Amino acid sequence: MPEPDDEGAGQQQPKAGPALEGLVVGSYCHDVLLQGGRVVGETLGGAAAFVSTVLDAASPPEASFSVVSKVGPDFAYASAPAPARHPPLLCPARPTTSFHARFSDAAASAHAPDRQLRRVHACDPIYPDDLPDRRFAYGLAVGVAGEVLPETLERMIRLCRAVLVDAQALIRAFGAEGDGSGAAVRHVALEGTPYARLLQRVAFLKASSEEAPYVGVETARRRCCVIVTEGRDGCRLYWDGGEARVAPFPAVQVDPTGAGDSYLAGFAAGLLWGLSATDAALLGNFFGAAAVSQVGVPTFHPKMLQAVKRILEDKAIPWSSPCINGTTFTFQRSIMHDELHASLEEAARLMREQSPPATENGDGILSAQEPTSPPSGC
Numbered sequence: 001m002p003e004p005d006d007e008g009a010g011q012q013q014p015k016a017g018p019a020l021e022g023l024v025v026g027s028y029c030h031d032v033l034l035q036g037g038r039v040v041g042e043t044l045g046g047a048a049a050f051v052s053t054v055l056d057a058a059s060p061p062e063a064s065f066s067v068v069s070k071v072g073p074d075f076a077y078a079s080a081p082a083p084a085r086h087p088p089l090l091c092p093a094r095p096t097t098s099f100h101a102r103f104s105d106a107a108a109s110a111h112a113p114d115r116q117l118r119r120v121h122a123c124d125p126i127y128p129d130d131l132p133d134r135r136f137a138y139g140l141a142v143g144v145a146g147e148v149l150p151e152t153l154e155r156m157i158r159l160c161r162a163v164l165v166d167a168q169a170l171i172r173a174f175g176a177e178g179d180g181s182g183a184a185v186r187h188v189a190l191e192g193t194p195y196a197r198l199l200q201r202v203a204f205l206k207a208s209s210e211e212a213p214y215v216g217v218e219t220a221r222r223r224c225c226v227i228v229t230e231g232r233d234g235c236r237l238y239w240d241g242g243e244a245r246v247a248p249f250p251a252v253q254v255d256p257t258g259a260g261d262s263y264l265a266g267f268a269a270g271l272l273w274g275l276s277a278t279d280a281a282l283l284g285n286f287f288g289a290a291a292v293s294q295v296g297v298p299t300f301h302p303k304m305l306q307a308v309k310r311i312l313e314d315k316a317i318p319w320s321s322p323c324i325n326g327t328t329f330t331f332q333r334s335i336m337h338d339e340l341h342a343s344l345e346e347a348a349r350l351m352r353e354q355s356p357p358a359t360e361n362g363d364g365i366l367s368a369q370e371p372t373s374p375p376s377g378c
């Protein structure tokens, strides 16, 4: 695993933060969900919102994190739990990043895009100087609209002992805005971006199966561990010299938005609990399944969270988190992998019982819920 770099000869070193402090970088956004030409939901979005929610819920008690996110004066969710606990930086001159997600009526497959995204507004990028000047145990680069600049990722790598990156932060490109309906979101090959040279200093790179071809798994796995999420099929991990498939948890999908974000945060929390990467991926799958069962940023029943924490206290290796505290990772599944899956399956059952009843109609969004009403302004 890469060691954090020195800030540069002659420069003052950033001071150390709390032992298990993380740094989450990426902007909150407004998500508008459309189906059949009409708006069926308006929610808080942005990977940072999903990630903060899952980290708040699933991290060990010793762990904490800071969020660097930007929004405009129109930001509508300042009092929602994630932004209220981790307030964004305000950019007075730019609107909040916003996306329109157009869902098709046809059921999506595990590997095909289930929605067409358009970026309607883009807030300011996050610059290296926006990051706090201290060392962190780990960092999560979770941009949605190109806001994590290459130089910002580079500074994260310098500040954080281990950096986990969502490929969507690196490979999204945006078409022309033209007619007011926003810019189509497409992907570019990671190898042709300025981020590619940083990969060997990244610990984990997560991509969805739709993004994986743009990441180039075979090349990337020689530089860092690559995780490919496969929707309802779970995920696969690829590292230099090995790979593993990790089984999913059953879920009734009502809104796929944020599954990947919640996965990454669950995975990071698993590492913080001292799990190997393949075992931590179980926690990723668990929170990915939780995210798709609800519209927008999920909420978790306290009983379910207690059950998960009890399982982790029981199974995890306290304070031996090799990735966050040390210099190497353990990738392979441990002997208690299947047992951990079975215990989390029980907690997932609790979660399904405590969710509002959902109509099982394939992968259609919002089948279980009334459209969420737009929140009041901040």
Ligand SMILES: Nc1ncnc2c1ncn2[C@@H]1O[C@H](COP(=O)(O)OP(=O)(O)OP(=O)(O)O)[C@@H](O)[C@H]1O
Pocket (backbone or CB within 6 Å): 207, 208, 209, 228, 229, 230, 231, 232, 233, 234, 235, 248, 249, 250, 251, 252, 253, 256, 257, 258, 259, 260, 261, 263, 284, 285, 286, 287, 288, 289, 292
């Ligand atoms: N229908 C489902 N049932 C169970 N688990 C799911 C389902 N969909 C997603 N997941 C879980 O969430 C993880 C991430 O999902 P997915 O691969 O769809 O990410 P994504 O396409 O990046 O999502 P998004 O862009 O919507 O955040 C999967 O690896 C899986 O663990």
Ligand SMILES: O[C@H]1[C@H](O)[C@@H](O)[C@H](O)[C@@H](O)[C@H]1O
Pocket (backbone or CB within 6 Å): 029, 030, 031, 044, 045, 046, 047, 048, 050, 099, 117, 144, 168, 257, 258, 259, 260, 261
């Ligand atoms: O809120 C969502 C979420 O963060 C998704 O991961 C991202 O793909 C979308 O662009 C965003 O609108």
